[in-house]
Amino acid sequence: MTDRRYSWGRYPDIPQTAHACSWRSEVPELISAVATEHHSTLAFGNGRSYGDSCLAITDQVIQLRTLNRFIEVDWEHGIVTAEAGVTLAEILALSIPKGWFLSVTPGTQFVTLGGAIANDVHGKNHHLRGTFGNHVHSFGLLRHGQPPLNCSPCENPQLFAATIGGLGLTGVITWAKIQLIPINSSQIDSTIVRFENLAEFFRLSAELDHLHEYSVAWIDCLAKGTKTGRGVFTVGDHAPYGSLSVEKRKKLHVPVTPPFSLINNLSLHAFNETYWRVHPATPSRRRVSYEPFFYPLDGILEWNRIYGRKGFQQYQCVIPDAVAEVAMNELLAVIAAFGQGSFLAVLKRCGSVASPGLLSFPLPGTSLALDFPQNADLTALFQRMDAIVHQAGGRLYPAKDAHMNGNDFRQAYPAWEQLEALRDPSLLSRFWKRVTS
Ligand SMILES: Cc1cc2nc3c(=O)[nH]c(=O)nc-3n(C[C@H](O)[C@H](O)[C@H](O)COP(=O)(O)OP(=O)(O)OC[C@H]3O[C@@H](n4cnc5c(N)ncnc54)[C@H](O)[C@@H]3O)c2cc1C
Structure with missing residues (x-):
């Protein structure tokens, strides 16, 4: 059965022919058939990666989303074993009523277990839980032509490490066993306060991050001068009591892709100014449901269409602590000088919990993510931004990337050669080809 799939940013806009399977037992034959006919392939989760890391060099992918069964659940210890195509939303639907939540979640629940491992995703609690x-x-x-392998820190440890953040290149993950965290309520006690500039963000982050499970900030990337980096800081914790209920709110839907982007500087200026002003100048506490707290964008299905037929790129970098404030100021100044803005602009301090993954993105420092x-004009803007990130010893996030140059990648991720040595030769993405050759 074949179908078409795209990456989330629709840039590059290259449709993937998806070869689906219904059972785990069919995967070896499917990899073999597609790799033999087209020379290589790549696992595809739910297409929530923005750039070309989820696009096969042959544009022929193995669609894993259809492997969506739970295999074993242990509610005493919060351990779930499920097929790789199960989404985080499907895990939460089962685990929340039992009093368990994902230990780490990205900003969308519509990613698969396999995709979350292959990009070693991070969330608002990176500072505590990695x-x-x-x-x-x-x-x-x-792996093509080999019997199925079990990977853990004790069994096939090299492949375990290389597959976490391994961009789907070491093999196809068919199932995974993960640890959840206990919760007493599906609500989040959050505190919100707006800040006037970047220095204040770093002050708030140093003061509050270690006191809360979750921490993140939105910034107005169009603000200039003394207001550079002003924004809204949010921290949160699972509420100590309340209901354990799964969100069932009806979602909106962007029905078509307009010919041009609905995001322009006029709409951005108005949005950013209003968004900043409606938030309180002194800390305000509220109890909110988990969905708007973790997944505000999931409320509008296919929101990526608002960027029109040309699509969009997300730029996400992380800058080491020692130079983070200086480099972030420089990045924001460059963005403002180019007159480019992003309505999504997220700043987040990453912590020092080391990932078991070889090529994991976060490092102790500050991450900035922006959609353009x-x-x-993006080529010139990104060149200037890349130079700042490079100079600061930072790096870009492959899961979001469609432009990074090979030299920057290889310098920022020196373990890439170890991953290449463990790559299944029948698996190759457009991203990997672009940055390693
Ligand atoms: C709104 C939004 C918010 C986001 N927020 C965050 C965030 O806060 N933090 C963060 O880290 N990321 C974030 N992301 C990125 C997203 O979490 C990752 O790109 C994630 O890996 C996508 O998972 P997917 O299932 O859609 O996989 P895909 O995008 O389809 O694939 C991603 C990679 O995983 C590989 N892969 C997929 N399934 C398998 C498998 N079964 N076996 C082997 N390899 C596989 C693919 O080959 C590819 O390399 C966000 C994305 C969106 C759209």
């Missing part, structure tokens, strides 16, 4: 890979007990891996409508 990445998704820190909470994986084991998984099943299929695809247009010609």
